Amino acid sequence: MAQPTNTLRIPLTRARVLQAAVALADQTGLDAFSMRGLAQELGVVPMALYKHVANKEELLDGMVDIVFGEMESPGAGEDWRAALRRRAISARDALKRHRWAVGRMESRHPGPANLRHHNATMGCLREAGFSFETAVHAYSIQDAYIYGFALQDQDLAFENPQSAGETAQRRAERLTAERASALDDYPYLAEIATRLPETGYDNVLEFAWGIDLILDGLDQLRRDA
Amino acid sequence: MAQPTNTLRIPLTRARVLQAAVALADQTGLDAFSMRGLAQELGVVPMALYKHVANKEELLDGMVDIVFGEMESPGAGEDWRAALRRRAISARDALKRHRWAVGRMESRHPGPANLRHHNATMGCLREAGFSFETAVHAYSIQDAYIYGFALQDQDLAFENPQSAGETAQRRAERLTAERASALDDYPYLAEIATRLPETGYDNVLEFAWGIDLILDGLDQLRRDA
DNA sequence: CACATAGGTGTACGCCGTACACTTCTCAAG
DNA sequence: CTTGAGAAGTGTACGGCGTACACCTATGTG
Numbered sequence A, B: 001m002a003q004p005t006n007t008l009r010i011p012l013t014r015a016r017v018l019q020a021a022v023a024l025a026d027q028t029g030l031d032a033f034s035m036r037g038l039a040q041e042l043g044v045v046p047m048a049l050y051k052h053v054a055n056k057e058e059l060l061d062g063m064v065d066i067v068f069g070e071m072e073s074p075g076a077g078e079d080w081r082a083a084l085r086r087r088a089i090s091a092r093d094a095l096k097r098h099r100w101a102v103g104r105m106e107s108r109h110p111g112p113a114n115l116r117h118h119n120a121t122m123g124c125l126r127e128a129g130f131s132f133e134t135a136v137h138a139y140s141i142q143d144a145y146i147y148g149f150a151l152q153d154q155d156l157a158f159e160n161p162q163s164a165g166e167t168a169q170r171r172a173e174r175l176t177a178e179r180a181s182a183l184d185d186y187p188y189l190a191e192i193a194t195r196l197p198e199t200g201y202d203n204v205l206e207f208a209w210g211i212d213l214i215l216d217g218l219d220q221l222r223r224d225a
Numbered sequence C: 001c002a003c004a005t006a007g008g009t010g011t012a013c014g015c016c017g018t019a020c021a022c023t024t025c026t027c028a029a030g
Numbered sequence D: 001c002t003t004g005a006g007a008a009g010t011g012t013a014c015g016g017c018g019t020a021c022a023c024c025t026a027t028g029t030g
Helices: A014-028 A035-041 A046-051 A056-069 A080-097 A112-127 A132-155 A161-178 A187-199 A203-224 B014-028 B035-041 B046-051 B056-069 B080-097 B112-127 B132-155 B161-178 B187-199 B203-224
Strands: none
Touching: A014 A035, A014 A056, A035 A046, A056 A112, A080 A112, A080 A132, A080 A203, A112 A132, A112 B187, A132 A203, A132 B132, A132 B187, A132 B203, A187 B112, A187 B132, A203 B132, A203 B203, B014 B035, B014 B056, B035 B046, B056 B080, B056 B112, B080 B112, B080 B132, B080 B203, B112 B132, B132 B203
16 A cells, blocks of 8 residues: 555655746746645645745745746856847746746845856946946846836736737726726826727837837946946 | 723724725735734724725735825926936835835726826826827836836845945855855955945935936937937 | 664644624614 | 614634644665
8 A cells, every 4th residue: 555656756856846836836826826735736745845945935035046047147258238138138038937036036045046147247247348336237227127027017917919908998997987087087098098009019029128228328328438 | 891981992994994004014014914913903803804995905905006195296397307207216215115015016906096196107208298109118117117126125125335235245155155165156246245335335326327317218219209 | 684864744833814694883764 | 862774893713824843754874
């Protein structure tokens, strides 16, 4: 009895736990993600996980570092602007895949991938000729934009053009339902509701537009110095 | 018995619940914030809250709208750039006061203050002469920056210059403790750890630097059009 | 073959959000 | 002043959560 001998039990590993945790959180979202659910997914009793991670917080730290690992870091000798652009876009892609990670990226306990990535990015800026102070500023603005953008499309989450307009319209409708003529009170929101579907909206292009504006600004600064 | 007659029981109100909730969340952070804790703070049994809010999610939506209410909206006729700058800075201030709100600002259920604020901001851009498409982009980049920045100083949270360096140094030390010579592997992080305390670091200036770069970029675009 | 140790288990505790049935308070109509 | 309906507040209970702690079991070394 006990074990059917042919079920070869792959032993749990910290790596295996982290991988499964990322996959599960991707599916269920962070709110529904629980230690118990993860244990079940791994065919194991909840407490078994604690032999491989200290607690849920530390587990999440490890998961976040996996996300950092999926981002492209700037390589040495590459054109700084192209490198930073690629980094930004791959960072957004990773955050899009792992929506739960946004908001935990700046945790108090950075993992190795995190440190590697930060070091490479800062290095790219410094070697491009930015002064230390400016490089810090440049880093700050880029990451703020990346994380903030990810925060935005996490909740809005219209991937295709028309759903953006639908969202705007649904909001307008709810509003109108609550008290009459509300739409007239917010003419510029009304404009968004009506025109956004027409013009089309693409989050990928939106993100690129923003990062390019920022990189333009940084380039200007670098040339002036 | 029962009630000491002189304790005049101010009846619960949705507004009072929301206010107390914001104050409590400010103190304890979002993780420790619970319906039960809030009820206790109000001297009431947990279930009493549900006569005034549908559930915790809806409560949080209401709290977020209070935060939106604390942000300055651009007024009509004001210089667009000054107006947007003031808005951005007051938005960051509000998010600094209410760190739990970051990450919920783009909720699916915007409240009245939210709508008013968005409408006014979009209006400011349109009246400044930005095309509809550009105004949408301009809005997106500003909010992404604001929210992303708030996300960053939420966790890092060094308010005074030297604590920034301390944080960097502590990280470096933990790293070195784990495996020898790790600091040498990350020279650019090492530079941050050593030079940031010297140069001084101020999150308020940092934020202003970024928003100004973005507004410069937008101004350029507007002039070209 | 013995046995230390790492990996997995079972039970239990104190939190959480909230459904549901109840009492109590308030105030307008008779 | 009485009454009775609706609103406000209460009490109990349930299922789920993270995880402490004591226990069992499989594994690889001497």
